[in-house]
Amino acid sequence: KYPLAITDTVLRKCKCRVCLGYDIACAFCATLRNSSLGQAVKEQGLRCLVGAFHGYAHNRACQLEFHPRNIEGCGYEDFEGCERVFSASNHLAPSTRHASHTIGWRRSTHFPRTPPHDFCASGDFLITKHTAAVKTIRKNHRIVAYGLQKYQLDGDALLELQGQEYRYLKSLKKRPQSELDQIEYLKALNEFWLAEHELQATPREFLRVDTANISSGKPPNIPSGKLPNAPSGKPRKAKKTLSTWEQIYAKVQRAEKKVEAVEARLSIEQRWAENDEAYQEALKKSREHAYRKALDNLERLMVQRLFELEKSTMRATGMPHALSQILS
Ligand SMILES: [Zn+2]
Known part of the structure:
Protein backbone atom coordinates (compact mmCIF):
# COMPACT_ATOMS: atom_id res chain seq x y z
CA LYS A 1 0.00 0.00 0.00
CA TYR A 2 2.91 2.39 0.67
CA PRO A 3 4.24 2.26 -2.91
CA LEU A 4 0.68 2.91 -4.13
CA ALA A 5 0.32 5.91 -1.81
CA ILE A 6 3.71 7.28 -2.96
CA THR A 7 2.76 6.82 -6.62
CA ASP A 8 -0.55 8.58 -6.00
CA THR A 9 1.28 11.56 -4.50
CA VAL A 10 3.81 11.64 -7.35
CA LEU A 11 0.99 11.57 -9.92
CA ARG A 12 -0.85 14.41 -8.21
CA LYS A 13 2.21 16.59 -7.65
CA CYS A 14 3.89 16.05 -11.02
CA LYS A 15 1.62 16.90 -13.89
CA CYS A 16 4.02 15.49 -16.45
CA ARG A 17 5.36 12.15 -17.66
CA VAL A 18 7.19 10.42 -14.84
CA CYS A 19 9.64 7.51 -14.64
CA LEU A 20 9.28 5.67 -11.36
CA GLY A 21 12.21 3.53 -10.20
CA TYR A 22 11.42 0.68 -7.83
CA ASP A 23 13.30 -2.52 -6.93
CA ILE A 24 10.39 -4.69 -8.03
CA ALA A 25 8.79 -2.35 -10.56
CA CYS A 26 8.22 -5.28 -12.94
CA ALA A 27 5.70 -6.78 -10.50
CA PHE A 28 4.49 -3.44 -9.17
CA CYS A 29 3.60 -2.33 -12.69
CA ALA A 30 0.83 -4.96 -12.85
CA THR A 31 -0.38 -4.00 -9.35
CA LEU A 32 -0.59 -0.38 -10.46
CA ARG A 33 -2.53 -1.23 -13.59
CA ASN A 34 -5.11 -3.19 -11.58
CA SER A 35 -5.40 -0.61 -8.81
CA SER A 36 -7.62 2.47 -8.62
CA LEU A 37 -4.61 4.44 -9.94
CA GLY A 38 -4.62 2.45 -13.20
CA GLN A 39 -6.47 5.11 -15.20
CA ALA A 40 -4.29 7.99 -13.93
CA VAL A 41 -1.14 5.97 -14.66
CA LYS A 42 -2.32 5.41 -18.21
CA GLU A 43 -3.38 8.99 -18.82
CA GLN A 44 -0.19 10.48 -17.39
CA GLY A 45 2.05 7.93 -19.10
CA LEU A 46 3.85 6.88 -15.92
CA ARG A 47 6.71 4.49 -16.72
CA CYS A 48 7.90 1.94 -14.16
CA LEU A 49 11.59 0.98 -14.07
CA VAL A 50 13.73 -1.29 -11.96
CA GLY A 51 16.77 0.45 -10.48
CA ALA A 52 20.00 -0.17 -12.42
CA PHE A 53 21.64 -1.95 -9.48
CA HIS A 54 18.65 -4.19 -8.72
CA GLY A 55 17.92 -4.74 -12.39
CA TYR A 56 20.92 -7.03 -12.79
CA ALA A 57 19.36 -9.45 -10.31
CA HIS A 58 16.23 -9.73 -12.50
CA ASN A 59 16.02 -11.99 -15.50
CA ARG A 60 16.97 -10.88 -18.99
CA ALA A 61 13.36 -10.52 -20.22
CA CYS A 62 12.64 -8.23 -17.26
CA GLN A 63 15.80 -6.22 -17.95
CA LEU A 64 14.80 -5.68 -21.58
CA GLU A 65 11.52 -4.21 -20.45
CA PHE A 66 12.40 -2.43 -17.21
CA HIS A 67 16.15 -1.84 -16.91
CA PRO A 68 17.01 1.88 -17.30
CA ARG A 69 20.01 1.04 -19.50
CA ASN A 70 17.55 -0.33 -22.07
CA ILE A 71 15.03 2.50 -21.86
CA GLU A 72 15.50 5.50 -24.06
CA GLY A 73 15.55 8.77 -22.17
CA CYS A 74 16.88 7.45 -18.85
CA GLY A 75 20.43 8.53 -19.59
CA TYR A 76 22.83 7.90 -16.74
CA GLU A 77 20.17 7.93 -14.01
CA ASP A 78 20.28 4.68 -12.04
CA PHE A 79 17.09 5.19 -9.96
CA GLU A 80 18.90 4.04 -6.82
CA GLY A 81 18.67 7.26 -4.77
CA CYS A 82 16.95 5.50 -1.86
CA GLU A 83 19.70 2.89 -1.83
CA ARG A 84 22.27 5.59 -1.04
CA VAL A 85 20.15 6.83 1.86
CA PHE A 86 19.76 3.26 3.17
CA SER A 87 23.49 2.74 2.80
CA ALA A 88 24.14 5.78 4.97
CA SER A 89 21.64 4.47 7.55
CA ASN A 90 23.55 1.15 7.82
CA HIS A 91 26.05 2.89 10.08
CA LEU A 92 23.29 3.26 12.65
CA ALA A 93 22.77 -0.50 12.93
CA PRO A 94 25.72 -1.41 15.23
CA SER A 95 24.85 1.33 17.72
CA THR A 96 21.08 0.77 17.81
CA ARG A 97 20.83 -3.02 17.54
CA HIS A 98 21.51 -3.66 21.22
CA ALA A 99 20.38 -0.26 22.51
CA SER A 100 17.22 0.24 24.55
CA HIS A 101 14.11 1.44 22.78
CA THR A 102 14.55 5.02 23.96
CA ILE A 103 18.22 5.27 23.09
CA GLY A 104 17.56 3.59 19.75
CA TRP A 105 14.79 6.05 18.96
CA ARG A 106 16.98 9.03 19.93
CA ARG A 107 19.81 7.86 17.73
CA SER A 108 17.50 7.14 14.84
CA THR A 109 16.31 10.74 14.94
CA HIS A 110 19.84 11.62 13.82
CA PHE A 111 19.30 9.48 10.77
CA PRO A 112 20.99 11.31 7.92
CA ARG A 113 18.27 13.37 6.40
CA THR A 114 19.19 14.93 3.10
CA PRO A 115 21.18 18.00 4.14
CA PRO A 116 20.26 21.33 2.57
CA HIS A 117 23.52 21.52 0.68
CA ASP A 118 22.54 18.30 -1.17
CA LYS A 174 5.70 -21.29 -20.74
CA ARG A 175 6.38 -24.62 -22.41
CA PRO A 176 4.69 -25.02 -25.82
CA GLN A 177 1.12 -26.32 -25.55
CA SER A 178 1.91 -29.29 -27.83
CA GLU A 179 4.63 -30.40 -25.40
CA LEU A 180 2.34 -30.02 -22.39
CA ASP A 181 -0.34 -32.07 -24.22
CA GLN A 182 2.15 -34.88 -24.89
CA ILE A 183 3.22 -34.90 -21.25
CA GLU A 184 -0.43 -35.02 -20.17
CA TYR A 185 -1.11 -37.97 -22.51
CA LEU A 186 1.97 -39.78 -21.24
CA LYS A 187 0.84 -39.29 -17.65
CA ALA A 188 -2.69 -40.53 -18.43
CA LEU A 189 -1.29 -43.59 -20.23
CA ASN A 190 1.05 -44.44 -17.35
CA GLU A 191 -1.79 -44.15 -14.85
CA PHE A 192 -3.94 -46.43 -17.01
CA TRP A 193 -1.22 -49.06 -17.36
CA LEU A 194 -0.47 -48.93 -13.66
CA ALA A 195 -4.15 -49.41 -12.80
CA GLU A 196 -4.34 -52.34 -15.25
CA HIS A 197 -1.28 -53.90 -13.69
CA GLU A 198 -2.82 -53.49 -10.25
CA LEU A 199 -6.01 -55.15 -11.48
CA GLN A 200 -4.06 -58.10 -12.84
CA ALA A 201 -2.24 -58.51 -9.54
CA THR A 202 -5.45 -58.48 -7.47
CA PRO A 203 -6.36 -61.96 -6.16
CA ARG A 204 -9.38 -63.48 -7.87
CA GLU A 205 -9.81 -66.75 -6.09
CA PHE A 206 -13.21 -65.71 -4.73
CA LEU A 207 -14.49 -64.36 -8.02
CA ARG A 208 -15.19 -67.52 -9.93
CA VAL A 209 -18.91 -67.05 -10.35
CA ASP A 210 -18.69 -65.23 -13.61
CA THR A 211 -15.30 -66.23 -15.00
CA ALA A 212 -16.27 -65.35 -18.54
CA ASN A 213 -16.84 -61.74 -17.64
CA ILE A 214 -13.75 -61.46 -15.48
CA SER A 215 -11.43 -62.91 -18.09
CA SER A 216 -12.75 -60.42 -20.62
CA GLY A 217 -11.99 -57.62 -18.18
CA LYS A 218 -15.63 -56.93 -17.26
CA PRO A 219 -16.93 -56.87 -13.70
CA PRO A 220 -18.27 -60.17 -12.43
CA ASN A 221 -21.99 -60.62 -12.62
CA ILE A 222 -22.86 -61.33 -9.01
CA PRO A 223 -26.33 -61.26 -7.56
CA SER A 224 -26.51 -58.76 -4.73
CA GLY A 225 -26.12 -60.12 -1.22
CA LYS A 226 -24.60 -63.37 -2.44
CA LEU A 227 -20.87 -63.97 -2.37
CA PRO A 228 -19.18 -66.01 -5.07
CA ASN A 229 -17.57 -69.33 -4.22
CA ALA A 230 -16.48 -68.12 -0.82
CA PRO A 231 -14.85 -70.98 0.96
CA SER A 232 -16.78 -71.83 4.04
CA GLY A 233 -15.57 -69.93 7.06
CA LYS A 234 -14.08 -67.07 5.03
CA PRO A 235 -17.07 -64.95 3.93
CA ARG A 236 -15.52 -61.71 5.22
CA LYS A 237 -12.33 -62.21 3.32
CA ALA A 238 -14.28 -62.97 0.16
CA LYS A 239 -16.36 -59.84 0.55
CA LYS A 240 -13.28 -57.71 1.08
CA THR A 241 -11.53 -59.16 -1.96
CA LEU A 242 -14.54 -58.56 -4.15
CA SER A 243 -14.83 -54.97 -2.93
CA THR A 244 -11.12 -54.34 -3.61
CA TRP A 245 -11.44 -55.80 -7.08
CA GLU A 246 -14.43 -53.59 -7.85
CA GLN A 247 -12.58 -50.47 -6.65
CA ILE A 248 -9.54 -51.20 -8.80
CA TYR A 249 -11.74 -52.06 -11.78
CA ALA A 250 -13.47 -48.65 -11.43
CA LYS A 251 -10.03 -47.04 -11.27
CA VAL A 252 -9.02 -48.74 -14.53
CA GLN A 253 -12.20 -47.52 -16.19
CA ARG A 254 -11.62 -43.94 -15.03
CA ALA A 255 -8.01 -44.04 -16.23
CA GLU A 256 -9.03 -45.44 -19.62
CA LYS A 257 -11.70 -42.77 -20.05
CA LYS A 258 -9.09 -40.12 -19.34
CA VAL A 259 -6.72 -41.64 -21.92
CA GLU A 260 -9.53 -41.76 -24.50
CA ALA A 261 -10.46 -38.14 -23.82
CA VAL A 262 -6.86 -36.98 -24.35
CA GLU A 263 -6.56 -39.14 -27.48
CA ALA A 264 -9.74 -37.59 -28.90
CA ARG A 265 -8.51 -34.07 -28.13
CA LEU A 266 -5.08 -34.65 -29.67
CA SER A 267 -6.47 -36.75 -32.55
CA ILE A 268 -4.29 -39.77 -31.66
CA GLU A 269 -5.68 -42.72 -33.61
CA GLN A 270 -3.20 -45.38 -32.60
CA ARG A 271 -2.57 -45.73 -28.87
CA TRP A 272 1.09 -45.30 -27.94
CA ALA A 273 3.12 -48.30 -26.79
CA GLU A 274 6.23 -48.13 -24.63
CA ASN A 275 8.55 -48.84 -27.55
CA ASP A 276 7.06 -46.16 -29.81
CA GLU A 277 9.35 -43.31 -30.80
CA ALA A 278 6.68 -40.73 -29.87
CA TYR A 279 6.33 -42.27 -26.41
CA GLN A 280 10.09 -42.23 -25.80
CA GLU A 281 10.34 -38.63 -27.02
CA ALA A 282 7.50 -37.53 -24.74
CA LEU A 283 9.09 -39.42 -21.85
CA LYS A 284 12.34 -37.52 -22.38
CA LYS A 285 10.49 -34.19 -22.40
CA SER A 286 8.49 -35.16 -19.34
CA ARG A 287 11.67 -35.99 -17.39
CA GLU A 288 13.28 -32.74 -18.45
CA HIS A 289 10.11 -30.88 -17.41
CA ALA A 290 10.21 -32.54 -13.97
CA TYR A 291 13.93 -31.77 -13.63
CA ARG A 292 13.43 -28.09 -14.44
CA LYS A 293 10.53 -27.83 -12.01
CA ALA A 294 12.71 -29.39 -9.31
CA LEU A 295 15.50 -26.90 -10.12
CA ASP A 296 13.06 -23.98 -9.89
CA ASN A 297 11.84 -25.25 -6.56
CA LEU A 298 15.40 -25.64 -5.30
CA GLU A 299 16.23 -22.09 -6.37
CA ARG A 300 13.10 -20.80 -4.62
CA LEU A 301 14.01 -22.59 -1.41
CA MET A 302 17.59 -21.30 -1.53
CA VAL A 303 16.48 -17.70 -2.02
CA GLN A 304 13.95 -18.14 0.78
CA ARG A 305 16.70 -19.49 3.04
CA LEU A 306 19.01 -16.62 2.14
CA PHE A 307 16.31 -14.15 3.10
CA GLU A 308 15.83 -15.93 6.42
CA LEU A 309 19.56 -15.80 7.08
CA GLU A 310 19.66 -12.18 6.09
CA LYS A 311 16.93 -11.34 8.60
CA SER A 312 18.31 -13.39 11.44
CA THR A 313 21.90 -12.21 11.20
CA MET A 314 21.87 -8.51 10.61
CA ARG A 315 25.14 -7.14 9.35
CA ALA A 316 27.60 -5.45 11.66
CA THR A 317 25.68 -6.32 14.77
CA GLY A 318 28.25 -8.58 16.41
CA MET A 319 26.17 -11.77 16.30
CA PRO A 320 28.36 -14.33 14.55
CA HIS A 321 27.05 -17.14 16.76
CA ALA A 322 23.53 -16.71 15.34
CA LEU A 323 24.72 -17.75 11.87
CA SER A 324 26.51 -20.82 13.15
CA GLN A 325 23.38 -21.81 15.10
CA ILE A 326 21.25 -21.62 11.99
CA LEU A 327 23.73 -23.50 9.84
CA SER A 328 24.22 -26.27 12.41
ZN1 LIG B 1 11.81 -8.16 -12.68
Whole structure:
Protein backbone atom coordinates (compact mmCIF):
# COMPACT_ATOMS: atom_id res chain seq x y z
CA LYS A 1 0.00 0.00 0.00
CA TYR A 2 2.91 2.39 0.67
CA PRO A 3 4.24 2.26 -2.91
CA LEU A 4 0.68 2.91 -4.13
CA ALA A 5 0.32 5.91 -1.81
CA ILE A 6 3.71 7.28 -2.96
CA THR A 7 2.76 6.82 -6.62
CA ASP A 8 -0.55 8.58 -6.00
CA THR A 9 1.28 11.56 -4.50
CA VAL A 10 3.81 11.64 -7.35
CA LEU A 11 0.99 11.57 -9.92
CA ARG A 12 -0.85 14.41 -8.21
CA LYS A 13 2.21 16.59 -7.65
CA CYS A 14 3.89 16.05 -11.02
CA LYS A 15 1.62 16.90 -13.89
CA CYS A 16 4.02 15.49 -16.45
CA ARG A 17 5.36 12.15 -17.66
CA VAL A 18 7.19 10.42 -14.84
CA CYS A 19 9.64 7.51 -14.64
CA LEU A 20 9.28 5.67 -11.36
CA GLY A 21 12.21 3.53 -10.20
CA TYR A 22 11.42 0.68 -7.83
CA ASP A 23 13.30 -2.52 -6.93
CA ILE A 24 10.39 -4.69 -8.03
CA ALA A 25 8.79 -2.35 -10.56
CA CYS A 26 8.22 -5.28 -12.94
CA ALA A 27 5.70 -6.78 -10.50
CA PHE A 28 4.49 -3.44 -9.17
CA CYS A 29 3.60 -2.33 -12.69
CA ALA A 30 0.83 -4.96 -12.85
CA THR A 31 -0.38 -4.00 -9.35
CA LEU A 32 -0.59 -0.38 -10.46
CA ARG A 33 -2.53 -1.23 -13.59
CA ASN A 34 -5.11 -3.19 -11.58
CA SER A 35 -5.40 -0.61 -8.81
CA SER A 36 -7.62 2.47 -8.62
CA LEU A 37 -4.61 4.44 -9.94
CA GLY A 38 -4.62 2.45 -13.20
CA GLN A 39 -6.47 5.11 -15.20
CA ALA A 40 -4.29 7.99 -13.93
CA VAL A 41 -1.14 5.97 -14.66
CA LYS A 42 -2.32 5.41 -18.21
CA GLU A 43 -3.38 8.99 -18.82
CA GLN A 44 -0.19 10.48 -17.39
CA GLY A 45 2.05 7.93 -19.10
CA LEU A 46 3.85 6.88 -15.92
CA ARG A 47 6.71 4.49 -16.72
CA CYS A 48 7.90 1.94 -14.16
CA LEU A 49 11.59 0.98 -14.07
CA VAL A 50 13.73 -1.29 -11.96
CA GLY A 51 16.77 0.45 -10.48
CA ALA A 52 20.00 -0.17 -12.42
CA PHE A 53 21.64 -1.95 -9.48
CA HIS A 54 18.65 -4.19 -8.72
CA GLY A 55 17.92 -4.74 -12.39
CA TYR A 56 20.92 -7.03 -12.79
CA ALA A 57 19.36 -9.45 -10.31
CA HIS A 58 16.23 -9.73 -12.50
CA ASN A 59 16.02 -11.99 -15.50
CA ARG A 60 16.97 -10.88 -18.99
CA ALA A 61 13.36 -10.52 -20.22
CA CYS A 62 12.64 -8.23 -17.26
CA GLN A 63 15.80 -6.22 -17.95
CA LEU A 64 14.80 -5.68 -21.58
CA GLU A 65 11.52 -4.21 -20.45
CA PHE A 66 12.40 -2.43 -17.21
CA HIS A 67 16.15 -1.84 -16.91
CA PRO A 68 17.01 1.88 -17.30
CA ARG A 69 20.01 1.04 -19.50
CA ASN A 70 17.55 -0.33 -22.07
CA ILE A 71 15.03 2.50 -21.86
CA GLU A 72 15.50 5.50 -24.06
CA GLY A 73 15.55 8.77 -22.17
CA CYS A 74 16.88 7.45 -18.85
CA GLY A 75 20.43 8.53 -19.59
CA TYR A 76 22.83 7.90 -16.74
CA GLU A 77 20.17 7.93 -14.01
CA ASP A 78 20.28 4.68 -12.04
CA PHE A 79 17.09 5.19 -9.96
CA GLU A 80 18.90 4.04 -6.82
CA GLY A 81 18.67 7.26 -4.77
CA CYS A 82 16.95 5.50 -1.86
CA GLU A 83 19.70 2.89 -1.83
CA ARG A 84 22.27 5.59 -1.04
CA VAL A 85 20.15 6.83 1.86
CA PHE A 86 19.76 3.26 3.17
CA SER A 87 23.49 2.74 2.80
CA ALA A 88 24.14 5.78 4.97
CA SER A 89 21.64 4.47 7.55
CA ASN A 90 23.55 1.15 7.82
CA HIS A 91 26.05 2.89 10.08
CA LEU A 92 23.29 3.26 12.65
CA ALA A 93 22.77 -0.50 12.93
CA PRO A 94 25.72 -1.41 15.23
CA SER A 95 24.85 1.33 17.72
CA THR A 96 21.08 0.77 17.81
CA ARG A 97 20.83 -3.02 17.54
CA HIS A 98 21.51 -3.66 21.22
CA ALA A 99 20.38 -0.26 22.51
CA SER A 100 17.22 0.24 24.55
CA HIS A 101 14.11 1.44 22.78
CA THR A 102 14.55 5.02 23.96
CA ILE A 103 18.22 5.27 23.09
CA GLY A 104 17.56 3.59 19.75
CA TRP A 105 14.79 6.05 18.96
CA ARG A 106 16.98 9.03 19.93
CA ARG A 107 19.81 7.86 17.73
CA SER A 108 17.50 7.14 14.84
CA THR A 109 16.31 10.74 14.94
CA HIS A 110 19.84 11.62 13.82
CA PHE A 111 19.30 9.48 10.77
CA PRO A 112 20.99 11.31 7.92
CA ARG A 113 18.27 13.37 6.40
CA THR A 114 19.19 14.93 3.10
CA PRO A 115 21.18 18.00 4.14
CA PRO A 116 20.26 21.33 2.57
CA HIS A 117 23.52 21.52 0.68
CA ASP A 118 22.54 18.30 -1.17
CA PHE A 119 19.55 20.10 -2.66
CA CYS A 120 21.80 22.98 -3.61
CA ALA A 121 24.19 20.52 -5.22
CA SER A 122 21.52 19.16 -7.58
CA GLY A 123 22.72 21.58 -10.27
CA ASP A 124 26.26 20.20 -9.94
CA PHE A 125 24.84 16.71 -10.07
CA LEU A 126 23.05 17.40 -13.36
CA ILE A 127 26.02 19.08 -15.02
CA THR A 128 28.35 16.26 -13.92
CA LYS A 129 26.03 13.64 -15.41
CA HIS A 130 25.63 15.64 -18.60
CA THR A 131 29.39 16.12 -19.00
CA ALA A 132 30.02 12.42 -18.42
CA ALA A 133 27.37 11.51 -21.00
CA VAL A 134 28.85 13.84 -23.61
CA LYS A 135 32.32 12.39 -22.94
CA THR A 136 31.07 8.82 -23.36
CA ILE A 137 29.29 9.69 -26.61
CA ARG A 138 32.43 11.30 -28.00
CA LYS A 139 34.61 8.41 -26.88
CA ASN A 140 32.41 5.59 -28.19
CA HIS A 141 30.87 7.23 -31.19
CA ARG A 142 33.40 5.87 -33.68
CA ILE A 143 33.37 2.37 -32.24
CA VAL A 144 29.57 2.22 -32.41
CA ALA A 145 29.57 3.61 -35.95
CA TYR A 146 32.16 1.03 -37.00
CA GLY A 147 30.12 -1.83 -35.45
CA LEU A 148 26.89 -0.65 -37.11
CA GLN A 149 28.62 -0.45 -40.48
CA LYS A 150 30.30 -3.82 -40.10
CA TYR A 151 27.08 -5.64 -39.22
CA GLN A 152 24.95 -3.47 -41.52
CA LEU A 153 22.71 -2.25 -38.76
CA ASP A 154 21.18 1.02 -37.68
CA GLY A 155 19.33 2.30 -34.61
CA ASP A 156 15.97 0.90 -35.73
CA ALA A 157 17.50 -2.49 -36.50
CA LEU A 158 19.03 -2.61 -33.01
CA LEU A 159 15.64 -1.85 -31.47
CA GLU A 160 14.07 -4.55 -33.63
CA LEU A 161 16.71 -7.06 -32.45
CA GLN A 162 15.97 -6.11 -28.86
CA GLY A 163 12.25 -6.62 -29.53
CA GLN A 164 12.96 -10.03 -31.10
CA GLU A 165 15.01 -11.09 -28.08
CA TYR A 166 12.22 -9.96 -25.75
CA ARG A 167 9.54 -11.87 -27.71
CA TYR A 168 11.74 -14.97 -27.85
CA LEU A 169 12.37 -14.94 -24.09
CA LYS A 170 8.68 -14.37 -23.39
CA SER A 171 7.81 -17.38 -25.57
CA LEU A 172 10.08 -19.52 -23.35
CA LYS A 173 8.21 -18.52 -20.22
CA LYS A 174 5.70 -21.29 -20.74
CA ARG A 175 6.38 -24.62 -22.41
CA PRO A 176 4.69 -25.02 -25.82
CA GLN A 177 1.12 -26.32 -25.55
CA SER A 178 1.91 -29.29 -27.83
CA GLU A 179 4.63 -30.40 -25.40
CA LEU A 180 2.34 -30.02 -22.39
CA ASP A 181 -0.34 -32.07 -24.22
CA GLN A 182 2.15 -34.88 -24.89
CA ILE A 183 3.22 -34.90 -21.25
CA GLU A 184 -0.43 -35.02 -20.17
CA TYR A 185 -1.11 -37.97 -22.51
CA LEU A 186 1.97 -39.78 -21.24
CA LYS A 187 0.84 -39.29 -17.65
CA ALA A 188 -2.69 -40.53 -18.43
CA LEU A 189 -1.29 -43.59 -20.23
CA ASN A 190 1.05 -44.44 -17.35
CA GLU A 191 -1.79 -44.15 -14.85
CA PHE A 192 -3.94 -46.43 -17.01
CA TRP A 193 -1.22 -49.06 -17.36
CA LEU A 194 -0.47 -48.93 -13.66
CA ALA A 195 -4.15 -49.41 -12.80
CA GLU A 196 -4.34 -52.34 -15.25
CA HIS A 197 -1.28 -53.90 -13.69
CA GLU A 198 -2.82 -53.49 -10.25
CA LEU A 199 -6.01 -55.15 -11.48
CA GLN A 200 -4.06 -58.10 -12.84
CA ALA A 201 -2.24 -58.51 -9.54
CA THR A 202 -5.45 -58.48 -7.47
CA PRO A 203 -6.36 -61.96 -6.16
CA ARG A 204 -9.38 -63.48 -7.87
CA GLU A 205 -9.81 -66.75 -6.09
CA PHE A 206 -13.21 -65.71 -4.73
CA LEU A 207 -14.49 -64.36 -8.02
CA ARG A 208 -15.19 -67.52 -9.93
CA VAL A 209 -18.91 -67.05 -10.35
CA ASP A 210 -18.69 -65.23 -13.61
CA THR A 211 -15.30 -66.23 -15.00
CA ALA A 212 -16.27 -65.35 -18.54
CA ASN A 213 -16.84 -61.74 -17.64
CA ILE A 214 -13.75 -61.46 -15.48
CA SER A 215 -11.43 -62.91 -18.09
CA SER A 216 -12.75 -60.42 -20.62
CA GLY A 217 -11.99 -57.62 -18.18
CA LYS A 218 -15.63 -56.93 -17.26
CA PRO A 219 -16.93 -56.87 -13.70
CA PRO A 220 -18.27 -60.17 -12.43
CA ASN A 221 -21.99 -60.62 -12.62
CA ILE A 222 -22.86 -61.33 -9.01
CA PRO A 223 -26.33 -61.26 -7.56
CA SER A 224 -26.51 -58.76 -4.73
CA GLY A 225 -26.12 -60.12 -1.22
CA LYS A 226 -24.60 -63.37 -2.44
CA LEU A 227 -20.87 -63.97 -2.37
CA PRO A 228 -19.18 -66.01 -5.07
CA ASN A 229 -17.57 -69.33 -4.22
CA ALA A 230 -16.48 -68.12 -0.82
CA PRO A 231 -14.85 -70.98 0.96
CA SER A 232 -16.78 -71.83 4.04
CA GLY A 233 -15.57 -69.93 7.06
CA LYS A 234 -14.08 -67.07 5.03
CA PRO A 235 -17.07 -64.95 3.93
CA ARG A 236 -15.52 -61.71 5.22
CA LYS A 237 -12.33 -62.21 3.32
CA ALA A 238 -14.28 -62.97 0.16
CA LYS A 239 -16.36 -59.84 0.55
CA LYS A 240 -13.28 -57.71 1.08
CA THR A 241 -11.53 -59.16 -1.96
CA LEU A 242 -14.54 -58.56 -4.15
CA SER A 243 -14.83 -54.97 -2.93
CA THR A 244 -11.12 -54.34 -3.61
CA TRP A 245 -11.44 -55.80 -7.08
CA GLU A 246 -14.43 -53.59 -7.85
CA GLN A 247 -12.58 -50.47 -6.65
CA ILE A 248 -9.54 -51.20 -8.80
CA TYR A 249 -11.74 -52.06 -11.78
CA ALA A 250 -13.47 -48.65 -11.43
CA LYS A 251 -10.03 -47.04 -11.27
CA VAL A 252 -9.02 -48.74 -14.53
CA GLN A 253 -12.20 -47.52 -16.19
CA ARG A 254 -11.62 -43.94 -15.03
CA ALA A 255 -8.01 -44.04 -16.23
CA GLU A 256 -9.03 -45.44 -19.62
CA LYS A 257 -11.70 -42.77 -20.05
CA LYS A 258 -9.09 -40.12 -19.34
CA VAL A 259 -6.72 -41.64 -21.92
CA GLU A 260 -9.53 -41.76 -24.50
CA ALA A 261 -10.46 -38.14 -23.82
CA VAL A 262 -6.86 -36.98 -24.35
CA GLU A 263 -6.56 -39.14 -27.48
CA ALA A 264 -9.74 -37.59 -28.90
CA ARG A 265 -8.51 -34.07 -28.13
CA LEU A 266 -5.08 -34.65 -29.67
CA SER A 267 -6.47 -36.75 -32.55
CA ILE A 268 -4.29 -39.77 -31.66
CA GLU A 269 -5.68 -42.72 -33.61
CA GLN A 270 -3.20 -45.38 -32.60
CA ARG A 271 -2.57 -45.73 -28.87
CA TRP A 272 1.09 -45.30 -27.94
CA ALA A 273 3.12 -48.30 -26.79
CA GLU A 274 6.23 -48.13 -24.63
CA ASN A 275 8.55 -48.84 -27.55
CA ASP A 276 7.06 -46.16 -29.81
CA GLU A 277 9.35 -43.31 -30.80
CA ALA A 278 6.68 -40.73 -29.87
CA TYR A 279 6.33 -42.27 -26.41
CA GLN A 280 10.09 -42.23 -25.80
CA GLU A 281 10.34 -38.63 -27.02
CA ALA A 282 7.50 -37.53 -24.74
CA LEU A 283 9.09 -39.42 -21.85
CA LYS A 284 12.34 -37.52 -22.38
CA LYS A 285 10.49 -34.19 -22.40
CA SER A 286 8.49 -35.16 -19.34
CA ARG A 287 11.67 -35.99 -17.39
CA GLU A 288 13.28 -32.74 -18.45
CA HIS A 289 10.11 -30.88 -17.41
CA ALA A 290 10.21 -32.54 -13.97
CA TYR A 291 13.93 -31.77 -13.63
CA ARG A 292 13.43 -28.09 -14.44
CA LYS A 293 10.53 -27.83 -12.01
CA ALA A 294 12.71 -29.39 -9.31
CA LEU A 295 15.50 -26.90 -10.12
CA ASP A 296 13.06 -23.98 -9.89
CA ASN A 297 11.84 -25.25 -6.56
CA LEU A 298 15.40 -25.64 -5.30
CA GLU A 299 16.23 -22.09 -6.37
CA ARG A 300 13.10 -20.80 -4.62
CA LEU A 301 14.01 -22.59 -1.41
CA MET A 302 17.59 -21.30 -1.53
CA VAL A 303 16.48 -17.70 -2.02
CA GLN A 304 13.95 -18.14 0.78
CA ARG A 305 16.70 -19.49 3.04
CA LEU A 306 19.01 -16.62 2.14
CA PHE A 307 16.31 -14.15 3.10
CA GLU A 308 15.83 -15.93 6.42
CA LEU A 309 19.56 -15.80 7.08
CA GLU A 310 19.66 -12.18 6.09
CA LYS A 311 16.93 -11.34 8.60
CA SER A 312 18.31 -13.39 11.44
CA THR A 313 21.90 -12.21 11.20
CA MET A 314 21.87 -8.51 10.61
CA ARG A 315 25.14 -7.14 9.35
CA ALA A 316 27.60 -5.45 11.66
CA THR A 317 25.68 -6.32 14.77
CA GLY A 318 28.25 -8.58 16.41
CA MET A 319 26.17 -11.77 16.30
CA PRO A 320 28.36 -14.33 14.55
CA HIS A 321 27.05 -17.14 16.76
CA ALA A 322 23.53 -16.71 15.34
CA LEU A 323 24.72 -17.75 11.87
CA SER A 324 26.51 -20.82 13.15
CA GLN A 325 23.38 -21.81 15.10
CA ILE A 326 21.25 -21.62 11.99
CA LEU A 327 23.73 -23.50 9.84
CA SER A 328 24.22 -26.27 12.41
ZN1 LIG B 1 11.81 -8.16 -12.68
